Amino acid sequence: MLTDLPYRTIAIVRGNDRLAALRTVVALAEEGITAAEVSLTTPDALWVIEQARRELGADAALGAGTVLTAADAARAADAGASFLVSPGLGTDLRRAAPFALPILIGALTASEVMDAIEHGALAVKLFPASLGGPGYLSALRDPFPHVPFVPVGGVDANMARAYLAAGATAVGVGSPLIGDAATTGDLAPLRARVAAWRTALTEETVA
Template sequence: MNLTDLPYRTLAIVRGTDRDAALRTVLTLAEEGITATEVSLTTPGALWVIERARRELGPHATLGAGTVLSGEDAARAADAGAGFLVTPGLGDGLRHGPAPELPMLIGAVTPSEVIVATERGALGVKLFPASLGGPGYLKALRDPFPTVPFVPVGGIDAARALAYLAAGAVAVGVGSPLVGDAAAGGDLTALRERVAEWRTALTEEIAA
């Protein structure tokens, strides 16, 4: 998994209340070109969603599990077919538990947490919640950590995504501004429309 190669520099976050709707959302995002997706383990039936989506999308799809809190979470996600793991923060459970050898985005917000995340071998640092400091905070963090791949998550719409990318993020994680209510049974046509708008906005930034 190469964070700099994510299509539209976007990691979609699917967190819903209905497993069938969540699966349809993952597949629709992929059909519309947003092919890197994490399924939050707070979604009912999340492991089933990951397993079915992996079956549909194939072994090379960029499909992972989010809100991973423990080694047990990590192991179950790997068994279901997750290709990467995302945590909301630091936790000893993942370090000492039966965590599989999968790439990890580790959540951090302070400089001390960034140091710990990188020491633990994070593929990238999930800057969460990014809304606490905004793009200016990310820019400040990159002064002492110029080589750390940051992926801001939290309250990111298209305009803020562009600002974070301009501040040096390698990609952004986006949930409800893109997914909306699709993972709770909402309209997939509306989801496709949001994805089209997102692709347009991000394509213009990447081409600039």
């Protein structure tokens, strides 16, 4: 069932080193980013989710991203994910609904938004948001005023403010925030970017 999300920033962790990805997720939580999504394209992503769950505890908002199949969804749930994120709604995912975990389903067009709602999306991942920008989100909100939208793709701090002002429930942010931390494991620049992100957005908005 569609509802408001309890957070405004979803950090998207995607890299090529599982230890670096794990350290990134933990560092984000330490710096106050309360929701993170580990893309299943990251090597050993399920291990990352499992270990992060152990370190962060049962209440952490820890998602699995790039969920493409029902099997992906089941494995993510077993690893300890608390929500799922899919770039779209393929036939296999349609057949899997209703889902065991809350899911953000990717959509771009009005028809895709309706499809996501029909199949029980917690929120609609507007993707790739960069194709239309905040103006497009505003246009979609006219026929869908009660749908929680989470723009993803090309979202930096300036765009995040614009999307939230246009009515987004939350924003998903990847490389503008994560940089190469999930690949190199260099956390100092990550922590600096998180601090800048939190400064650029108000504390109330980021939480």
